[in-house]
Amino acid sequence: MADDIKRKIEELAALGKDRSEMDLWLGLLPAMTDEELQALSRNISREFALLRPAGADAK
DSSP states (O other), rough: OOOHHHHHHHHHHHTOOOOHHHHHHHHHHGGOOOHHHHHHHHHHHHHHHHHSSSTTOOO
């Protein structure tokens, strides 16, 4: 799960999310419990929804 979250965090940074916040999340990952990782994953999903234009994932 942590590797998937790392990838998503890097994608958020590429989309323009504040890099310092992304670095903070990356630094905290090793100490997070499974429950905290799940909560972070949900938060990241919300961030994607806010940053990606509507229909950007449609193919």
